[in-house]
Amino acid sequence: MKLFLYVLSLVGFLAGCGGGGVDSIADGDPSYVKVRESLREASSRVLDGLRIRGSYQAEDVFHVSGCESDSKEGGGKLWEAAHFWQIDEVNSGEVQSSIDRLRDSLEAQGWTIVDFARPPQVKNTVVRAQDPKAGYVVRVIGVQEKSRVAVRVSAPCFRASGDS
Template sequence: MIESETRPTSALKVAGIGCAVVVLAPVLLLLGLVVVYQIERATPEDYPDVKPDTMARRISGYSLDAYAALGLNRTLNPGGYEAKTNNENSFGSDRCYPDGLEGMADEPEEGAYRLYHHWMVGRVGKSEGLAALRKVRDHLEATGWRITEYGKDDQIPEWSVRAKRNGGYGISVTWEQDFQRLRGGSGAPCATDPDWAEAEEEGLYQGLPDVGPAPPLVPAAS
C-alpha cells in the first residue's frame, strides 16, 4: 500500500474515534448524573431527630431571652398578626428539601420540618427601638451568639440585629421606621420528627407539625 492511501485511512479512523467520543460523552455524563441522583434519592438527609415540641420550646426560649433583653415594658401574648396593634407572637414551619441533584425533583423530605418563632410589637418609636437593638446585640454577644449583622439597611429605613449560633440556629430583631414597630424571631435548622412514620401509619401525619400557641413574651424581671 502506498503512503498516499495510508494517510487518509488513518485520518478517517482518528476522525471516527473523535466523533464517537463526542457523541458518547454527553450520554456518559447523563448516565453518571442519573446514578448520582439515584444514590442521593436512596440516602436520607442527615437531619437530627428532634420532636417538634422539643424544638418549639428551644427556639421560643431563644426568643424569650432576646425579648427580655430589649428592655420593653410590655408583655406580648400569643396570637396571630393583629393589624390594629401590629402585634404578633406565633410559631410557623416549613418543609425541608434535599440538597444536590435530588433537590431538582422539588419533593420535600418525608418527616422533616423547619420550625421558626415570629413576633412583632407595635407602637415603638425610633429612640426606643434603636436602644432596644443595642441592648439585644450586647446580650446576644455575651451569651454565645455570633453577630452577623448590625445596623441600618442600605435600601429601606430599617435597623437590624442578626445572629447565629452552633447547630444552625438563628435569631433576628428589626426596627421598622415605616411601621414604628419591632419584629423578630428565632429559627431552627431542619430536623426529622422521630414519630412521623408511626403517625403516617395511623393516618395522623400532616406533613408539618402543629406545636400549638407560642408562649407569652415577657419583659425582664425588674
C-alpha cells in the same frame, strides 16, 4: 413578662401550625413539641435582651416547613420551625437602642452577629445572629416609623419523631 410571651406563643401555636398532612408535621409530634419549647426559650432570651415595653401582638405564631437542606439519604423528611412575634407601640427612641442592646446581649452569650445595619445605611435597623452551639438564628427588625420591633427565631432542621 416571660409568662406573657409563653401564653402568646401558645395562642399563636393553637391558631395555626402543622396539620398532620403528607407535607406537614403533626402538632403533637414529640420532636416538634421539643423544638417549639426551645424556640419559646430562645424568644424569651431575645425579649430579655431587647428590654423594651410595648404592645405584644397576637400575630405571634409558629411556622413549620420543609427544610432547604433536606436530606435525600433516607431517615425521613427534615423540618424547619420558626417563631414569629412583634412588639408594637415601642417608644420611638427605643426601637434602635433596643436592637443595640440585643446585639450586645447576644454577643455576650456567645452568639455570632451575622448582620447588623442601621439607618442611614438601611431603612430599618436589623440584627441577625446565630447561636453556634445550638444552631438557632435570630433576625430582628426595628421599624422606626411604625414603632415596631419584629422578631423571627428559627431552629435548626430536625426530623419528626415518626420519621427516624
